[in-house]
Amino acid sequence: MSRLEGKIALVTGAARGIGFEIARCFAQEGAEVYLNDVDESAAIEAAEALEASGFKVHGDRLDVTDKAEIERVLEAVEAAHGRLDILVNNAGLNVREDFRHLTDEGWEKVRATNLDSVVALSRLAFPLLKASGSASGSASGLASGLACVLNLSSITATRHLRQLAAYSATKGAVSALSRAMAVEFAAFGIRVNYLCPGFIDTALTSRYIKNPAIAKALLDQTPLKRFGTPEDVAKAALFLVSDDAAFITGAGLSVDGGMAVGL
């Protein structure tokens, strides 16, 4: 399969979990993937594992809260390709705390990682995305289709889970920002969509999923009666960045076993 043949993709927070699976899936579909993470050694190890499978992957450190690091990573992409076809803003984390006890530090950390990073990376990558978008459909020999931004929002953007006020607030903002970007970027040949995963089995959610009482309560609210896998999310990501979604922009796709809509 080669639905992303010739595409240049950058995936943040991709050393593990959903980001890693998106990077693996895109590489498998023919994309050349820049796989980044604040955990540098894990990013390099993950990229090496994919390279060993014959995929084109570059592993590097990128702390998405550090503007200078974002610029350095984008400069490398620009030097090598002069464009970026797919940007996946995946890096994210949560801080569990009742809202009334949330510290300034906790709020700053969640906001900087989940929201400010999407603002910074999307703005700084815009010229490279625009270079891709304006080349699409031309006789330049570049990959066809529009450039894409895909942001990781969450079911918590619309359904609150206790002790995740900061997380929910940033994800709600990511959804709104994605829609705004979609409208503005369309004129430059760039589609922008976002994913709203429910409970996906990763390090981020293990404290819920591994607790039998909490896991049961969550599955009771999930019509498909299972937790999601990173592969479930990667397949939705692939659809949204592929030409199969050529007329889709500003859309949020739930990957949650039906949790958002009810029992």
Ligand SMILES: NC(=O)c1ccc[n+]([C@@H]2O[C@H](COP(=O)([O-])OP(=O)(O)OC[C@H]3O[C@@H](n4cnc5c(N)ncnc54)[C@H](O)[C@@H]3O)[C@@H](O)[C@H]2O)c1
């Ligand atoms: N797992 C779920 O159920 C779920 C549900 C909804 C949304 N999401 C979102 O999906 C994305 C991926 O989540 P996951 O479950 O794979 O989490 P995860 O914790 O398994 O992986 C997140 C990755 O992001 C990296 N990261 C953290 N801070 C970073 C920073 N400042 N710069 C760069 N990388 C950083 C981590 O090192 C880690 O490799 C997140 O945005 C998360 O909010 C996950």
